[in-house]
Amino acid sequence: MIVVEQLVKTFGEHRAVDGLDLRVEAGEVYALLGGNGAGKTTTIHLLLGLIPADSGTIRIDGVDVKPGVRPRAAFVPEVVDLYPDLTPLETLELFASVASVDVDAKAMSGALLDAGLESRDHTRRLRVFSKGMRQKVALAIARIQGARALLLDEPTSGLDPRAAAQLLERLSALKAAGAAILMSTHDVYTVSAVADRIGILRAGRLVDACDKSELGERDVAAWYRETMGG
Amino acid sequence: MILRLTRRAQWRSSRARAVAAALFSASLASVVLGALLGAQHRAAGERDVASFAARLEAGAPEKNAFYLTAYEDVIVARGASADAVLAAGDLAALPDAAILRLSDPPTTIPSLAERSPSALLLGSLDFAWVLALLLPLGAIALAYDSVSRDRERGTLAMLLGPARSSGPLLFARTLAVAEVLLVGAFPGLLASFFVDVSAAVVIVAYTFLIAAIVVAISARAERSAVALATALGAWLTFGVAVPLSASAVVRASYPEPDPRARLAGEKGADAVFTRATEGIVATEVGRDPEMDPEQAEDGEFSQLRYDFLLMRERLRRKRGARYESDRVQTQRAETIELAAWLSPTSLVAGVLADVSGTRPLERRAFEKDASAYRGDVERFVRDDILARRSVLEDPERFPRLDRVPAKRRVTAWIAAALFLAGGIGAWFEATRRLNQGGFAPTKEDA
Numbered sequence: 001m002i003v004v005e006q007l008v009k010t011f012g013e014h015r016a017v018d019g020l021d022l023r024v025e026a027g028e029v030y031a032l033l034g035g036n037g038a039g040k041t042t043t044i045h046l047l048l049g050l051i052p053a054d055s056g057t058i059r060i061d062g063v064d065v066k067p068g069v070r071p072r073a074a075f076v077p078e079v080v081d082l083y084p085d086l087t088p089l090e091t092l093e094l095f096a097s098v099a100s101v102d103v104d105a106k107a108m109s110g111a112l113l114d115a116g117l118e119s120r121d122h123t124r125r126l127r128v129f130s131k132g133m134r135q136k137v138a139l140a141i142a143r144i145q146g147a148r149a150l151l152l153d154e155p156t157s158g159l160d161p162r163a164a165a166q167l168l169e170r171l172s173a174l175k176a177a178g179a180a181i182l183m184s185t186h187d188v189y190t191v192s193a194v195a196d197r198i199g200i201l202r203a204g205r206l207v208d209a210c211d212k213s214e215l216g217e218r219d220v221a222a223w224y225r226e227t228m229g230g
Numbered sequence: 231m232i233l234r235l236t237r238r239a240q241w242r243s244s245r246a247r248a249v250a251a252a253l254f255s256a257s258l259a260s261v262v263l264g265a266l267l268g269a270q271h272r273a274a275g276e277r278d279v280a281s282f283a284a285r286l287e288a289g290a291p292e293k294n295a296f297y298l299t300a301y302e303d304v305i306v307a308r309g310a311s312a313d314a315v316l317a318a319g320d321l322a323a324l325p326d327a328a329i330l331r332l333s334d335p336p337t338t339i340p341s342l343a344e345r346s347p348s349a350l351l352l353g354s355l356d357f358a359w360v361l362a363l364l365l366p367l368g369a370i371a372l373a374y375d376s377v378s379r380d381r382e383r384g385t386l387a388m389l390l391g392p393a394r395s396s397g398p399l400l401f402a403r404t405l406a407v408a409e410v411l412l413v414g415a416f417p418g419l420l421a422s423f424f425v426d427v428s429a430a431v432v433i434v435a436y437t438f439l440i441a442a443i444v445v446a447i448s449a450r451a452e453r454s455a456v457a458l459a460t461a462l463g464a465w466l467t468f469g470v471a472v473p474l475s476a477s478a479v480v481r482a483s484y485p486e487p488d489p490r491a492r493l494a495g496e497k498g499a500d501a502v503f504t505r506a507t508e509g510i511v512a513t514e515v516g517r518d519p520e521m522d523p524e525q526a527e528d529g530e531f532s533q534l535r536y537d538f539l540l541m542r543e544r545l546r547r548k549r550g551a552r553y554e555s556d557r558v559q560t561q562r563a564e565t566i567e568l569a570a571w572l573s574p575t576s577l578v579a580g581v582l583a584d585v586s587g588t589r590p591l592e593r594r595a596f597e598k599d600a601s602a603y604r605g606d607v608e609r610f611v612r613d614d615i616l617a618r619r620s621v622l623e624d625p626e627r628f629p630r631l632d633r634v635p636a637k638r639r640v641t642a643w644i645a646a647a648l649f650l651a652g653g654i655g656a657w658f659e660a661t662r663r664l665n666q667g668g669f670a671p672t673k674e675d676a
Binding site: 045048049050052067070071072073074075076077078079080081082083085086090093094095097098099100101125138141145146147151153 | 231232235236238239242243383384385386387388389390391392393394398399665666
């Protein structure tokens with residue numbers, strides 16, 4: 001579970017996150033919609049403990065995030081750029097080791113297969129992988145890291161429709177497995193397909209939020225345009 | 231596990247192999263060229279020995295049965311046999327009344343490296359300088375973006391998001407970088423091992439230090455370009471500017487005493503320091519009948535030069551001169567040694583020189599011993615050789631001064647401990663910053 005209360009982060013005069021409150025339950029996907037500079041990436045970095053918050057509280061899977069204390073949360077950046085001279089299996093082994101997770105080769109192969117990466121690609125170097133394939137490796141990493149919270153930054157950006165659809169399938173599977181998933185995105189199609197809750201972020205403030213079910217027949221894109229004023 | 235995979239990723243990259251190959255080439259070249267230079271000196275010495283033996287057999291006067299050979303700025307005194315190396319000294323220091331050294335074979339001439347820029351690359355001991363300057367550059371080329379690149383691309387957040395600490399990752403990266411550097415520096419490392427094990431330990435500790443510093447800079451920098459600029463700036467500052475500035479300040483504070491001042495007022499003193507003319511020789515022989523210019527031949531057998539050396543010493547001793555310059559020289563050497571501790575680069579090179587006994591302070595200490603030795607040589611020349619005694623058949627009778635090793639290994643161990651502590655400190659600080667969310671905001675954040 002992810003709980004954020006009154007989160008504030010400023011860079012100089014610029015208030016990147018301004019009193020943000022949000023809550024992501026286990027087995028739920030929360031989509032943060034917003035334009036460029038809305039504070040989505042900063043929010044994710046704050047949640048990961050990669051930059052310190054000015055004020056507010058962050059609690060992920062029972063851990064209060066603060067300087068020196070980071071949550072056990074997996075992260076998938078917008079552009080997954082792993083180590084080109086390692087294979088997916090070696091990459092998973094490295095990431096599991098850094099996260100102090102004990103995982104065997106069979107589990108790693110299983111995670112890669114579940115992420116949609118075929119067996120013959122498990123021992124090829126990442127140097128030759130497409131963006132979509134690297135994205136799959138990133139999802140496998142998130143799985144073997146054993147984190148119960150998953151944070152994704154623009155996960156479908158730059159993916160072709162087929163790769164994007166495969167990614168959404170994997171996210172649904174992770175959700176079903178009980179992960180609390182928070183993702184930032186511009187992509188209302190992704191939101192419609194996988195999100196349970198949606199928040200709209202503007203200038204660091206959550207200007208509107210709702211369950212997708214509350215929208216009923218309304219289109220996510222239309223709601224977003226209305227909220228953002230056109 | 232982290233180290234194994236970090237090493238694997240590193241060694242598979244062409245950059246690591248290129249850095250290792252470049253360092254290896256430079257290190258190997260310096261050691262090989264140093265060895266060749268030594269071999270060249272030995273060969274020249276052996277030729278002289280053979281030539282001299284031929285002269286003896288041909289009935290050359292026994293009174294000159296010792297000779298000096300000049301190799302560029304090095305002068306070697308030999309007896310009749312190949313083993314009978316009487317002394318090896320520094321020709322450039324002759325105005326300081328010759329720092330006579332006894333070595334066998336006389337190929338380790340520290341002053342050569344200290345005085346000649348080209349010798350810095352060629353001297354057999356000077357891999358220390360090559361390593362001290364090139365290892366940081368290799369570390370920068372290899373690892374300036376070792377953490378910053380991951381940060382820029384979000385990989386660091388993936389790695390450290392669920393991690394308890396960034397410490398193991400940073401430590402593994404530091405060790406992996408150090409490993410590549412040490413492989414590159416292997417020829418120099420091996421050579422230093424044969425000088426003294428403490429020299430090898432110093433190089434390993436120094437490598438760890440610079441690897442840790444570069445990784446820490448990369449962990450701290452907002453961007454890889456910033457990391458590169460910071461690392462190069464640190465290298466230029468602490469590897470080049472600080473040693474040069476310290477040296478310049480020391481040299482300005484303690485100017486090299488003019489050796490001519492020693493003979494100020496002496497008739498013909500200037501000519502003594504410039505070139506040997508028959509007129510000067512005749513003048514000096516007039517003062518000291520023991521000198522025999524008839525037997526002197528300038529050139530391959532530099533008897534004449536040695537005569538002048540003895541002559542100057544006699545003049546000096548007659549006057550009972552105790553020179554102010556001695557005190558200044560000692561202060562200068564001590565200050566240069568202290569200044570070296572301002573820079574890891576000059577420290578490692580200095581410590582290696584220390585281990586091999588070539589530090590300025592050591593040379594000053596040796597000079598005191600050599601002063602007594604010079605007296606012995608002078609007496610030996612006057613009482614034995616010039617008195618036509620056949621002592622040259624018995625090399626045991628030669629005055630000997632075993633090279634004072636003064637290998638201050640303690641300094642080397644202290645430096646190694648400092649380097650290790652510094653490396654651990656850099657690693658600890660980088661870990662602390664990353665663990666506390668010390669990431670600089672990215673462009674997207676701002």
